[in-house]
Amino acid sequence: MKSKLNQILKHLILLFMVILALLPFMNMITTSLIPNAYVLPSEPQIIPKQFYFGNYVAVWEGEDFGRYFLNSVFVTCITTVLTLIIASMSAYGFARLNFPGKNIIFNIYIYSLMIPAILALVSQFTVLQRLNLVNTYAGLIVLYVSGGVAGNTFFLKGFFETIPRALEESVIMDGGSRWTVYRHIILPLSRPALATMAIGTFSGTWMEVFTALTIIKTQSKRTLPIAIKLLQNGKATQWGIIFAASIIVLIPIMTIFILFNKQFINPGGSQGAIKG
Amino acid sequence: MEQYTTVSYKNKKIRKIKDKRKHKEALQAWMFIGVGFILFAVFMAYPLLKNIEMAFMDYSVNPNKPSTFIGLNNFKKAFLSSGVLGESDKFYLALRNTLLCALVTVPFQWFIGMMLAVAIESLSKGKMFYRFLLYIPVISDWLVVAILFKYIFQDTSGALVNSILLNLHIIKEPVMWLQNEWTANIVIWSLCIWKGIGWVMIMYTTALQDLPKDIYEAAEVDGATKKQSFWKITIPLLQSRTYFIITSLIIGAFNVLLQVMLITNGGPMGRTDVLLNYMYNKAFSSFDFGYAAALSVIMGIILIVISVFQKKITNNAKIEF
Numbered sequence: 156m157k158s159k160l161n162q163i164l165k166h167l168i169l170l171f172m173v174i175l176a177l178l179p180f181m182n183m184i185t186t187s188l189i190p191n192a193y194v195l196p197s198e199p200q201i202i203p204k205q206f207y208f209g210n211y212v213a214v215w216e217g218e219d220f221g222r223y224f225l226n227s228v229f230v231t232c233i234t235t236v237l238t239l240i241i242a243s244m245s246a247y248g249f250a251r252l253n254f255p256g257k258n259i260i261f262n263i264y265i266y267s268l269m270i271p272a273i274l275a276l277v278s279q280f281t282v283l284q285r286l287n288l289v290n291t292y293a294g295l296i297v298l299y300v301s302g303g304v305a306g307n308t309f310f311l312k313g314f315f316e317t318i319p320r321a322l323e324e325s326v327i328m329d330g331g332s333r334w335t336v337y338r339h340i341i342l343p344l345s346r347p348a349l350a351t352m353a354i355g356t357f358s359g360t361w362m363e364v365f366t367a368l369t370i371i372k373t374q375s376k377r378t379l380p381i382a383i384k385l386l387q388n389g390k391a392t393q394w395g396i397i398f399a400a401s402i403i404v405l406i407p408i409m410t411i412f413i414l415f416n417k418q419f420i421n422p423g424g425s426q427g428a429i430k431g
Numbered sequence: 432m433e434q435y436t437t438v439s440y441k442n443k444k445i446r447k448i449k450d451k452r453k454h455k456e457a458l459q460a461w462m463f464i465g466v467g468f469i470l471f472a473v474f475m476a477y478p479l480l481k482n483i484e485m486a487f488m489d490y491s492v493n494p495n496k497p498s499t500f501i502g503l504n505n506f507k508k509a510f511l512s513s514g515v516l517g518e519s520d521k522f523y524l525a526l527r528n529t530l531l532c533a534l535v536t537v538p539f540q541w542f543i544g545m546m547l548a549v550a551i552e553s554l555s556k557g558k559m560f561y562r563f564l565l566y567i568p569v570i571s572d573w574l575v576v577a578i579l580f581k582y583i584f585q586d587t588s589g590a591l592v593n594s595i596l597l598n599l600h601i602i603k604e605p606v607m608w609l610q611n612e613w614t615a616n617i618v619i620w621s622l623c624i625w626k627g628i629g630w631v632m633i634m635y636t637t638a639l640q641d642l643p644k645d646i647y648e649a650a651e652v653d654g655a656t657k658k659q660s661f662w663k664i665t666i667p668l669l670q671s672r673t674y675f676i677i678t679s680l681i682i683g684a685f686n687v688l689l690q691v692m693l694i695t696n697g698g699p700m701g702r703t704d705v706l707l708n709y710m711y712n713k714a715f716s717s718f719d720f721g722y723a724a725a726l727s728v729i730m731g732i733i734l735i736v737i738s739v740f741q742k743k744i745t746n747n748a749k750i751e752f
Contacts, residue, residue: 162554162555165550165553165554166554166557168550169551169554169561172543172547172565172628173564173565175625176564176565176567176568176625177564178591179576179579179580179583179591179625180567180571180579182579182582182583182591183579183582196589198594199583199589199591199594199595241467241470244463244464245463245464245467245468247463248460248462248463249464252456252459252460252463253453253456253457253460254456254457254460255457257460260468263476264471266735266738267475269682269734269738270479270731270735271682271686271730271734272475273686273688273707274479274710274727274731275475275478275479275482275727276478276714277482277485277720277723277724277727278477278478278481278482278485278724279474279478281478281481281720282473282474282477282481298474301470301471301473301474301475304467304468304470304471305471305475308467333459337463358570362573362575364689365688365711369715380572380574383574383575384693387578394582398582401574401578401579404572404575405571408571409570412566412567419566419570419633
């Protein structure tokens with residue numbers, strides 16, 4: 156009896172925490188469904204009483220939002236694919252092959268992880284300037300991919316090391332190359348880790364603001380986060396519009412989260428948990 | 432004698448083959464790590480090193496106007512007071528707010544997150560349900576939730592937070608959250624705490640599930656109560672994970688930027704500014720790249736000191752099981 160009471164009490168506290176966590180989102184969704192929310196309503200709206208989709212239509216049609224969306228999809232997908240290829244190759248090199256300087260390079264990678272990436276932004280900008288890559292997707296993507304090398308190599312190396320060596324030794328005995336091992340043994344066996352990494356890279360890139368804001372100057376090349384940040388810069392904030400835009404932007408991330416939530420919140424996926 | 436030479440000859444040959452194999456392996460290794468290393472070196476390591484150089488210069492963005500070496504002037508500008516409107520006052524404010532943010536948000540995130548993980552783990556039903564919902568703030572983007580917090584903390588009585596507090600009779604009039612130094616800081620801190628709890632919870636959940644079950648059974652046989660085994664077994668075993676979480680949270684607090692930029696942008700009068708936002712504005716609004724680089728070097732040093740310190744503690748506290 157006592158333990159049952161205990162369980163109920165825990166459920167009550169946890170439900171209260173869930174409400175605290177989700178109430179702001181409810182408020183956001185409802186606000187996005189109210190026409191012309193320049194001014195705040197006199198009572199906060201939590202449960203939608205009306206379903207007005209005008210804000211969503213206005214966002215999608217106005218201000219080239221569709222174009223920004225495609226830009227973001229493009230930049231994010233290329234970054235994710237390149238990161239997957241480069242980081243998995245690099246992690247294989249560190250996990251299985253010996254070469255002079257290996258430990259030094261790997262330690263430098265680890266130390267670089269402690270420094271906020273944004274500290275490098277000022278001089279990254281000057282480097283891109285010299286390479287004539289300012290205001291190009293190539294410049295933006297190259298910064299995203301480079302920024303992920305150290306962390307993802309570190310993450311995947313740990314996973315690759317748990318794969319038994321016996322498998323690949325037989326391939327080498329049969330005259331297979333390192334490339335065959337990497338391509339046909341390591342990659343297929345590490346799908347869960349690669350998926351975790353891809354999800355992390357995707358969501359990190361999808362909403363990245365500062366690098367994009369610094370590198371991209373032309374309006375038509377903007378990505379979604381810039382568009383949202385600029386939407387709320389105006390004097391009279393149109394909350395309905397901003398939140399409609401925010402929800403459109405959150406949809407891909409939420410979909411990924413719902414489909415792959417086990418990668419995020421299941422045991423064993425600890426290294427994959429993303430610290431946002 | 433003859434035998435000796437053949438042996439050494441053989442050794443030489445073996446060594447040659449070994450060297451060749453080593454050489455080949457190194458070459459192959461570079462084919463795998465090369466691209467990543469070059470990208471890292473050119474676009475991460477070099478910029479970070481260049482930052483250090485820029486910190487000692489009056490750096491000019493204009494390629495026609497040369498940058499000049501000015502020694503420690505950028506650092507003096509940050510640390511030494513220079514009149515009423517000097518930069519050092521702003522720097523100290525930003526430094527104070529960054530440290531305060533770590534001091535306030537880290538304990539709350541850590542404690543609530545840990546308690547949630549333990550409570551959910553002890554449930555008989557609904558574990559995944561709570562983990563899923565409590566993780567939603569973590570995966571939502573900073574950009575969106577920062578705007579969202581600005582919205583729910585608006586100063587009208589119809590804004591979410593004011594309305595709840597009014598209805599509960601905690602306040603009599605709507606609070607102008609974003610107009611005052613401390614209330615605005617509270618908004619920023621509560622955002623950090625609200626978004627960080629779920630991450631701490633998941634980190635502890637995975638650690639809890641890795642704990643060896645037999646210790647608990649043994650403790651139970653020996654007559655330990657649940658409370659006792661929590662304080663005497665669980666907490667000590669989680670120690671190395673705890674250090675990792677707390678360090679990550681501290682580093683996270685130093686990473687606070689979007690929150691401040693979108694909610695207050697340092698206002699009122701720079702009273703809520705933090706280091707990264709201050710640095711970003713110095714670089715990309717005032718184009719004072721040299722000074723911004725000096726600020727980034729100061730921050731980098733603080734973070735490396737914290738990390739090294741953490742590594743020392745963790746190495747001493749490692750418990751194997």
